[in-house]
Amino acid sequence: MKVTSSGIDIAMCSQQLINSGAGAFAGFEGWVRNYNDGHKVLQLEYEVYTPIAESEGRKIIQEAKERFDILDAQGIHRSGLLEIGECAVWVGVSSVHRNEAFDACRYIIDHIKVRLPIWKKEYYENGDSGWVNCEQCAAAM
Amino acid sequence: MKVTSSGIDIAMCSQQLINSGAGAFAGFEGWVRNYNDGHKVLQLEYEVYTPIAESEGRKIIQEAKERFDILDAQGIHRSGLLEIGECAVWVGVSSVHRNEAFDACRYIIDHIKVRLPIWKKEYYENGDSGWVNCEQCAAAM
């Protein structure tokens, strides 16, 4: 698991999971959407506490390897300012058969979203901005 | 859905599904493995009846769009000779939220594997070859 402030090279990332014994690869990409909860989003900023994001991410990947019969898995999360359509998070899993790759990929992204110290601030068309999932900023909008 | 005799450019394929309203992308890649049922595989050949493979593939994608709340989906399958580690099939799905993308991606690859007129011949290290899923060739090995 890595945190990066530059664009994610997805082709290169999945290439690293290719293994001559692997028959299946499942991948997930999270992209910056132009709308969230009815607000038009212009730009998005991820604040990441990298030491724990990376250690907790590695723990999630380790858990996935223990729970599912997979060969390898990786995850990358962006930090900093992102434009609409950019890839914010990438998860890839290789396995011998496909069901395990799908299950593990889903496990990893589900846990990345709730366990890693990452915060998302959206900048809206009307000039407002808000931290996603924070009740205070939601109430203030 | 497309059938191609040349290498699949995965980065380009997924790029085509990027959409400013899409927040999630789930992808599947099937790679040529070096072992199948205990036999070391050197090379693999896909025979495809393209007219029906493409029309039935489009039907599967249409079904996925009706069953799951997704934005777009595509699939590509190779034909001809492939080496170990090459991508034989790619499926990509974009959606607003991730669960739908995963479910639809799985639906599409599951149905591609059982409904498209595609046959796989494996060439083994010991000089034998065999059509996968055919009882006759399995019995002959």
Add this chain to the structure above:
Amino acid sequence: MNKLITVVYFAIFREKAGISEEVISTTVNSTAELFRELKDRHKLNEPLGHCKVAINDDLADWESKIKDGDTVLLFPPVAGG
């Protein structure tokens, strides 16, 4: 009445039959009957239920009727992906 049917063989069926297609004259009415007739001639030993069939580039089933001039595609068990 005899029909002229073009039969196309794929993958292991093509290898068993030794030809990729042939035109046959037959009295059978359904795809299943056609398959049984050709099965013995060409040793197509895959179970019918594992195989697929198409008529004139449309997927059909084993109860589909065939008519004079049809092209019937015989698909052994598939293995895409």
Add this chain to the structure above:
Amino acid sequence: MNKLITVVYFAIFREKAGISEEVISTTVNSTAELFRELKDRHKLNEPLGHCKVAINDDLADWESKIKDGDTVLLFPPVAGG
């Protein structure tokens, strides 16, 4: 006995507190007690159960004990992905 604790604020907590970190002198024993003390001072209005905490770069929980010299990281509700 008073402890010296370094507290680090992230995201909305940093914006509310107006600082990214501070060293405080406190008598509290647990992370939850520390959070309640700082909540009032800095108007950290997110429910405790939606927030996370780490001590010296290890994730902890709201029953974890803090000791003199610890660095406590206060994480508001996360939103990765």
